[in-house]
Amino acid sequence: MSDATIEVLGLRKRFGRTLAVDGLSFRVEPGTVTGFVGPNGAGKSTTMRALLGLDAPDEGRALVGGRPYHALRTPLLEVGALLDAAALHPARRGRDHLRWLAHSHGLPAHRVDEVLEQVGMETAARRRAGGYSLGMRQRLGIAAALLGDPPVLLLDEPVNGLDPEGIQWIRGLLRRLAAEGRAILVSSHLMSELEDTADHLVVIGRGRLIADTAVSDLIAAASGDRVRLRTDARTEAMELLARAGATVSVTDRDTLTVTGLPARRIVELLNGADVPFAEVGAHRATLEEAYMELTREAVEFTSHTDTDEVAS
Numbered sequence: 635m636s637d638a639t640i641e642v643l644g645l646r647k648r649f650g651r652t653l654a655v656d657g658l659s660f661r662v663e664p665g666t667v668t669g670f671v672g673p674n675g676a677g678k679s680t681t682m683r684a685l686l687g688l689d690a691p692d693e694g695r696a697l698v699g700g701r702p703y704h705a706l707r708t709p710l711l712e713v714g715a716l717l718d719a720a721a722l723h724p725a726r727r728g729r730d731h732l733r734w735l736a737h738s739h740g741l742p743a744h745r746v747d748e749v750l751e752q753v754g755m756e757t758a759a760r761r762r763a764g765g766y767s768l769g770m771r772q773r774l775g776i777a778a779a780l781l782g783d784p785p786v787l788l789l790d791e792p793v794n795g796l797d798p799e800g801i802q803w804i805r806g807l808l809r810r811l812a813a814e815g816r817a818i819l820v821s822s823h824l825m826s827e828l829e830d831t832a833d834h835l836v837v838i839g840r841g842r843l844i845a846d847t848a849v850s851d852l853i854a855a856a857s858g859d860r861v862r863l864r865t866d867a868r869t870e871a872m873e874l875l876a877r878a879g880a881t882v883s884v885t886d887r888d889t890l891t892v893t894g895l896p897a898r899r900i901v902e903l904l905n906g907a908d909v910p911f912a913e914v915g916a917h918r919a920t921l922e923e924a925y926m927e928l929t930r931e932a933v934e935f936t937s938h939t940d941t942d943e944v945a946s
């Protein structure tokens with residue numbers, strides 16, 4: 635799929651005294667789902683709005699398929715976006731909303747039925763939008779984003795309001811759309827969701843890049859050389875392993891986390907001292923844990939009005 639890229643290059647955007655985006659650069663490759671995460675107020679929506687031509691950058695560039703949004707000749711065919719799922723007239727039927735959108739962009743009417751089927755809204759879209767749940771609005775917003783079959787997708791919190799079945803559905807949909815070669819940028823506060831969906835993660839804080847990494851690398855780095863040990867003889871095991879030079883912490887009632895000794899040596903020591911245990915294995919950090927570690931500092935300073943720069 636050609637032109638399936640998203641590029642943010644030295645993007646800077648200020649709102650009064652707030653520096654919302656501060657020299658941010660990253661790139662989303664075709665064929666990948668990239669999670670876009672960061673604490674509240676980190677600058678995610680502002681970046682997405684800049685990519686969609688809704689906020690003009692003060693400095694830098696935000697490009698879709700190598701061009702700024704305003705230079706795209708057929709925007710709906712080049713980038714699909716879900717920003718605010720609530721932006722629907724309550725009296726309008728979902729299907730009519732999409733038909734108008736298709737018509738005004740010269741797209742054939744059959745695309746409406748195709749995308750409604752894709753998001754499971756064939757029947758519901760015949761009702762007025764005023765009665766839609768948040769999940770239904772999300773689905774309709776995603777249908778609108780897919781209407782022009784674009785190579786680039788920008789989705790701001792698409793799982794918001796979806797039930798567990800809806801979350802599973804969107805996970806599969808995003809994986810399929812990426813497998814077709816699209817570049818997909820998806821913001822979310824649900825790390826557990828991104829862990830199963832995203833290949834790559836762009837983490838920002840206070841408008842700056844904190845990490846631009848493969849999800850698997852981030853989890854591996856956060857997992858470190860920790861070993862998870864399940865045992866009913868917690869105290870004995872802790873004393874034994876500490877004497878052998880390990881650092882041991884209690885994770886829960888029957889689980890210890892051990893660093894400083896490989897799993898094989900831990901098993902030898904426990905067997906040698908007749909300390910019973912149920913399980914020894916490498917600890918795999920969750921994406922949530924890895925993310926919390928990365929953003930701890932950024933969260934401490936979420937209020938980042940840079941008064942110094944304003945005063946100077």
Ligand SMILES: Nc1ncnc2c1ncn2[C@@H]1O[C@H](COP(=O)(O)OP(=O)(O)OP(=O)(O)O)[C@@H](O)[C@H]1O
Nearest residue numbers: 649652653654672673674675676677678679680681
């Ligand atoms: N139109 C605006 N006028 C003034 N300040 C704004 C405007 N838009 C965003 N901001 C500020 O810019 C900063 C970044 O906001 P942004 O909405 O981009 O963050 P976010 O990462 O999307 O946050 P959240 O996770 O809460 O959605 C915040 O401090 C916000 O208050």
